[in-house]
Amino acid sequence: MLNRVAALGKVTLDAIAGAGAALFMLMRALFGKPQLRKSWPLLMQQMYSVGVLSLLIIVVSGLFIGMVLGLQGYTILVDFGAEQSLGPMVALSLLRELGPVVTALLFAGRAGSALTAEIGLMKATEQLSSLEMMGVDPLRRVISPRFWAGFYSMPILALVFSAVGIYGGYLVGVRWLGVDDGAFWSVMQSNVEWGQDILNGVIKSLVFAFVVTWIALHKGYQCTPTSVGISRATTSTVVTASLAVLGLDFVLTALMFG
Amino acid sequence: MRQVENSALDDALVVIDNLHFAHSFGAHQVYRNLSMRVPRGKITAVMGPSGIGKTTLLRLIGAQLYPQQGSIEFAGHNVHQLNRRDLYELRKRMSMLFQSGALFTDMTVYDNIAFPLREHSQLPEEIIDTIVKMKLEAVGLRGARDLMPAELSGGMARRAALARAIALDPELILYDEPFAGQDPISMGVIVKLIKELNASLGLTSIVVTHDIAEVMTIADYVYILADKQVVGHGTPAQLKQSDDPLIHQFLHGEADGPVPFHYAAASLEDDLLGSDHA
Ligand SMILES: Nc1ncnc2c1ncn2[C@@H]1O[C@H](COP(=O)(O)OP(=O)(O)OP(=O)(O)O)[C@@H](O)[C@H]1O
Numbered sequence A: 001m002l003n004r005v006a007a008l009g010k011v012t013l014d015a016i017a018g019a020g021a022a023l024f025m026l027m028r029a030l031f032g033k034p035q036l037r038k039s040w041p042l043l044m045q046q047m048y049s050v051g052v053l054s055l056l057i058i059v060v061s062g063l064f065i066g067m068v069l070g071l072q073g074y075t076i077l078v079d080f081g082a083e084q085s086l087g088p089m090v091a092l093s094l095l096r097e098l099g100p101v102v103t104a105l106l107f108a109g110r111a112g113s114a115l116t117a118e119i120g121l122m123k124a125t126e127q128l129s130s131l132e133m134m135g136v137d138p139l140r141r142v143i144s145p146r147f148w149a150g151f152y153s154m155p156i157l158a159l160v161f162s163a164v165g166i167y168g169g170y171l172v173g174v175r176w177l178g179v180d181d182g183a184f185w186s187v188m189q190s191n192v193e194w195g196q197d198i199l200n201g202v203i204k205s206l207v208f209a210f211v212v213t214w215i216a217l218h219k220g221y222q223c224t225p226t227s228v229g230i231s232r233a234t235t236s237t238v239v240t241a242s243l244a245v246l247g248l249d250f251v252l253t254a255l256m257f258g
Numbered sequence B: 001m002r003q004v005e006n007s008a009l010d011d012a013l014v015v016i017d018n019l020h021f022a023h024s025f026g027a028h029q030v031y032r033n034l035s036m037r038v039p040r041g042k043i044t045a046v047m048g049p050s051g052i053g054k055t056t057l058l059r060l061i062g063a064q065l066y067p068q069q070g071s072i073e074f075a076g077h078n079v080h081q082l083n084r085r086d087l088y089e090l091r092k093r094m095s096m097l098f099q100s101g102a103l104f105t106d107m108t109v110y111d112n113i114a115f116p117l118r119e120h121s122q123l124p125e126e127i128i129d130t131i132v133k134m135k136l137e138a139v140g141l142r143g144a145r146d147l148m149p150a151e152l153s154g155g156m157a158r159r160a161a162l163a164r165a166i167a168l169d170p171e172l173i174l175y176d177e178p179f180a181g182q183d184p185i186s187m188g189v190i191v192k193l194i195k196e197l198n199a200s201l202g203l204t205s206i207v208v209t210h211d212i213a214e215v216m217t218i219a220d221y222v223y224i225l226a227d228k229q230v231v232g233h234g235t236p237a238q239l240k241q242s243d244d245p246l247i248h249q250f251l252h253g254e255a256d257g258p259v260p261f262h263y264a265a266a267s268l269e270d271d272l273l274g275s276d277h278a
């Protein structure tokens, strides 16, 4: 019994220490004299590997989810004779929820795991140590550009996801099932609000971007530098980041729309 | 411990004083009361059995690890008491050749070597280009400059890492096993390179190695580590004449003697017959 209490205490302490270390890492990576000449190319390079390379999976998933929304929405709405409302239904689901959330989940699986594995491997092969010994802070050189790249690219990806999704809903609803073309768009336009819907969606994805990228980088930076350690850290990134996104989504939704 | 008098030690660039170190609380103690002086502008060899803590020592000097007790001074600064900014500033004055090479895998060999120059010097790209090519030439890899680290052999990777370590001509270079995995020819080239850097630029070098024969020809001063401490030190000539059984054993590579070859463990008999793992 006492052992269990002690173990619980140790787990709690470890969790707190871990959170502290993660916070400390982030602070050191983000605050400091920015050197535009050097950081700009690094940021662009990371925007490419984190953002651009995630584009395909985002576009394809967005299209399918939009098509499913169109189909499901139509079959429900048509019973009430409200198939004119398909446009706003698809658009609101995507902009408020599915865009930010699904993008964040896909991002955690695609880019987050890659970031963790990359940094873990850099640690295991002593590349981070050798940066330190050269007098180059790995937090500024390696962590910081990756963090900003994730932070900036996820909201853009989420908007792309929503846009493609709306098009998918249009394809199914209007082109296939015959909802009126003009009504689809005009009812959508009059029901989607700039601030309430689009801006809140963007805020959500900024929060998710922050959390997912941070978790991914921290897991990589703190991993045990062995092959098992890296694979655990990668799995842990995907699991932790996904749970964090779903939990935060509820909180944010409650705050924004509750 | 045997005290060998040597006036060269008066002007020391690195001074290690009563160092105690273990990797973590309660873990195997790596150093107990270690003291060393590394003379400025000289080549100092550090030898000792595998696993004794030579790499650990270099990491301590670079303040990547912190000792439990004792101090390390580099050019008059206690490296473990500097704040981050000063430590990073100080590290620009030293460089380390890692045992594994530690090349940046996402850059070509050329960019790896240009990296410290681009980070820390304001030199224009043409001059950097000249320096990089000269360093590559010095380690015999000028032709391999466009390869990625993954395309190099182990020995080539270490030579590329060596070129990177000397790119900025720092005051102190820490070489962790520079000769490992080299054929006799590149070994000779590296030995000569270390010697030349030291002679022409007055750099201070600490060379960690097992290759006794090679290092005895270039070292000005030698430390032999065993049993968590320095067990012998002196110039190569002094050590060769030493009648200390420890030094004799080490220099002649005898498995039996005062230096234990094995990592501290229960006796083999107990381990084979005993049941503490079953
Ligand atoms: N990260 C670590 N955590 C715990 N113990 C470690 C760690 N790294 C090394 N050690 C231990 O510290 C001791 C010294 O290791 P070190 O790598 O410095 O040896 P070395 O003298 O460089 O050996 P070699 O000649 O084989 O490279 C070893 O006993 C090793 O088990």
Ligand SMILES: [Mg+2]
Pocket: B054, B055, B056, B099, B176
């Ligand atoms: Mg070693």
